[in-house]
Amino acid sequence: MRGASRQSFASLRERLTAAVPDARLAGLVGNELFAVTGLLDSEHGLRRALSDPAKPAAEKAAVAGALLHGKVAPVSEELVVAAVQERWASPGDLSDGIEQLAVEALVLRAGYERTMDDLEDELFRFGRVIAAQPDLRAVLADPALSAEGKRGLLDTLLAGKVTPVTLTLVGQMVAHPRGRSLTAALDLCAGIVARRRDELIAVVRTAVELSPEHRRRLAAALAASYGQGVHLNVVIDPSVVGGLSVQIGDELIDGTSASRVAEVRRRLAS
Secondary structure (H helix, E strand, O other): OOHHHHHHHHHHHHHHHHHOOOHHHHHHHHHHHHHHHHHHHHOHHHHHHHHOOOOOHHHHHHHHHHHHOOOOOHHHHHHHHHHHHOOOOOHHHHHHHHHHHHHHHHHHHHHHOOOHHHHHHHHHHHHHHHHHOHHHHHHHHOOOOOHHHHHHHHHHHHOOOOOHHHHHHHHHHHHOOOOOOHHHHHHHHHHHHHHHOOEEEEEEEEOOOOOHHHHHHHHHHHHHHHOOEEEEEEEEOOOOOOOEEEEEOOEEEEOOHHHHHHHHHHHHHO
8 A cells, every 4th residue: 555545544553453452342343344345345336436535534434334334343333434534545445454454453353362473373384385285276266166165175274273363364365365366365464463563574494493492592683683573484494404594575684504505606606
């Protein structure tokens, strides 16, 4: 999101945080906001009308309120009414903002349930599974398979193995990709978790498992370097000869033996 849309979403995010004081309500609001996103995606005329900057904010609020009143929790209604009164750079940004607010609500639920670490790790691990299994990725992305069928497959794969919030988020991203790849959708969720924790995500590749002490020292060193908390997602990669590499966003900190050998070879060849 850009400009006005980013500012609008920041305002809604603050409203959400203040309005959901417990896990039960956070989960309910998240699911209802996902349902509103689906409605806006399917009703293009409604979405354009509710995001039209030429229409008075009060008029758009009245339409949204009449549409949702008595059908969703009061908090969900208030958040959507507030959203349509904000300014959005494009009609699609309204839907995107409400969807991301839904993710934020479920992340808040995980925070109240003290499972945010689990959520972050499970999203990362499922992303690795999807990346490594193209057949599974193709099935989950198949438009011929219904949303219910995809959710049923995910229940078979994940139910009882991940937290309820993880299962809900993954199910939503699979059933309603909204034009994104599943990898991009999972990255969106992981990024929202990280921001909620005020942490960066560091993907660490190493040939051997890191001890808890090694993880702690690495996380502390990265946090000191970047000025904020860093969550480690550790990938065991046999191709890493020694040392480790750390990817944070677009920045690669590569300290593996393999990279050093490759650098020596490049210098010898020059």
